[in-house]
Amino acid sequence: MADNKDPGRLLAARGYKLTRQRKAILNVLTGNGQHLTAEEVHQQVQSQCPAVNLVTVYRNLNLMAELGVIGRVDFGDGRARFEARAEHHHHLLCLKCGRVVELNICPLDYVTEPVTEHRFRVIGHRFKVFGYCAECKYLMEDDTGGI
Amino acid sequence: MADNKDPGRLLAARGYKLTRQRKAILNVLTGNGQHLTAEEVHQQVQSQCPAVNLVTVYRNLNLMAELGVIGRVDFGDGRARFEARAEHHHHLLCLKCGRVVELNICPLDYVTEPVTEHRFRVIGHRFKVFGYCAECKYLMEDDTGGI
């Protein structure tokens, strides 16, 4: 469970203290949820580590995201979400049930030419697709869908 | 200058009033800037229409974006940006000088298979690339760049 790539180890290896709070936050992210807001992490952390402050949750999520120990995602709803998986990947979101699917393909690979044409040095990119998952689209079959 | 696709006409055609404030906001977006925050629109509007309230700017930007008369963009910095161009497109951003280039290709076209494999009904998507533009990357030649 605590292999060499365990986020906790990664933190410790960089000289950060492995506090009760940090362990609990990492447990929540790796164990349970997939893409949680700071608020959600805070709530879920409470059950295993009673009185952790929301500010501490924010500070640690930010720290770990900067260190690349966890991933930060923006679903465009005005709050940041965090996930255990830190490697580069993209998301497919269901607008109805909130389901999130991780995409393993990367669109940048297919559009490098049009991008390099502008002589940019590419540092990063974001891609997300939203729609209705198999189940939700079934339940909404008569709906035309818009956009 | 005021053709049939003029945003003002589009508003009027839908029964919205063409107020002094709305005209000024549209002028700012179509004329001057490319991708402005509400705050920036507000500032620029002041020069041609003295005391427009920031709230009015927000309300109108939201309205027009919903009507599809202007476009709303999210560059991931925690504030919405607005642009005159409403048709679907993507962006290339310079992390140093803030330059924005409009991309005319759409990556979704190249990754439909991996996406439909998950049996989603796709409604929309977002793609943005960030890096350093030709000028900025030249100025930073000795910098390795990170990420």
Next chain:
DNA sequence: AGCCTAAATGCAAAAAACTTGCATTTATAA
């Protein structure tokens, strides 16, 4: 095992971006 110190936490308060309620003003159409 106990101590030391920098690092981490908690609390309260602030910042930033955006929204809402309500009274007043105004664009449009009769």
Next chain:
DNA sequence: TTATAAATGCAAGTTTTTTGCATTTAGGCT
């Protein structure tokens, strides 16, 4: 010109995230 629904302005409220500062604590050292 007037009536009226829509739009605006103002003040106050939300929501999410950050900051300052006093207190606590993890982890190294003895």
